[in-house]
Amino acid sequence: MKTALRLSPLLLAAGLALSPLAFAAEDPAVAQLTQRLMAIQANPDTNELAAFERLQAQQAIATLANAKRRDLDQARYLADRRVEIAETTVRAALAQRELAQLERTRSDLLIEASRRDAQRARQESERLRVQAQIQAEESERLRLAAESEALARQDAETALTSVAGKQTARLSAAQQNAAKLAREEAELVSGNKLPGSKFDSRGEVFTFPGDAFSSGKGTLSGGAKGQAKALAEYLNIGKKGRVRIEAYDAAPGVGQQRAEALRDALVGAGVSTSRFQVAGKKAAATKARSAEVIIAP
Secondary structure, eight states, rough: HHHHHTTOHHHHHHHHHHHHHTTTOHHHHHHHHHHHHHHHHHHHTTTTOHHHHHHHHHHHHHHTTTTOGGEEEEEEHHHHHHHHHHHHHHHHHHHHHHHHHHHHHHHHHHHHHHHHHHHHHHHHHHHHHEEEEHGGHHHHHHHHHHHHHHHHHHHHHHHHHHHHHHHHHHHHHHHHHHHHHHHHHHHHSSOOOOEEEEEEEEEEEEEEEEBOOOOOOOOBOHHHHHHHHHHHHHHHHSOOOOOEEEOOOOOHHHHHHHHHHHHHHHHTTTOOGGOOOOEEEEEOOOSSEEEEEEOOO
16 A cells, blocks of 8 residues: 555556546446546646545546446446545645645745834834934824734734635535545445544544443444444545544443454454554443544544
């Protein structure tokens, strides 16, 4: 996978031009999806973005092109999702780039304002030294000028903060949409439903209900094993950050056993063990929550 991430945009472009188009006559979706990927590659603003996601999309298109008739619907759906994830990732990267540019512009404006303030202060000091006889009038003029400058700076700061906030909201929406698509793909591929999830200050949190474990024990139930399989697929498809597992039970040591059992199920389904941190909580599990899997942002 690390090798795939280092593929150059040139290799990716060459791959896009090969096998999927050869099968376009059999399934129009192959050509349509390939064209969408090539549109990203042809744009100088995006041709170096989301290389890994575009490679995954290219592989899914190749799979569609070679799929047997009975597998066409699922292959077409997966290929479309992969292309959409690539496009969404590109849009998120562009939004992040725009946000960074706005931050640089804001810093430049503040530096320029400070420079002008310093220059103006030196000029006014010299003027007051030379024109001591009109000190009272000049002091009043300076007070009004300072107020005007402060208001102008406040207006500029407000405008920049508003634009930056909108860009941040767009970036968050794009990231959550990408996560939604990844969840749908994980459930389709695994054949199981993911546990309920939400976003909070800790990141994306998946919550396993109270019946995920045998009562008073650290053993996963059958339904929880299926949910763990779907969650492992989601972790492998999408986010690559650290994962913290917290499990609950009032009995000493059971919370830790549950956290470790859930980790082992995820590792057994293909997730790297180095990504996990587990913690057992000595607190009663509830009907709605017996364990949480927290994916760092």
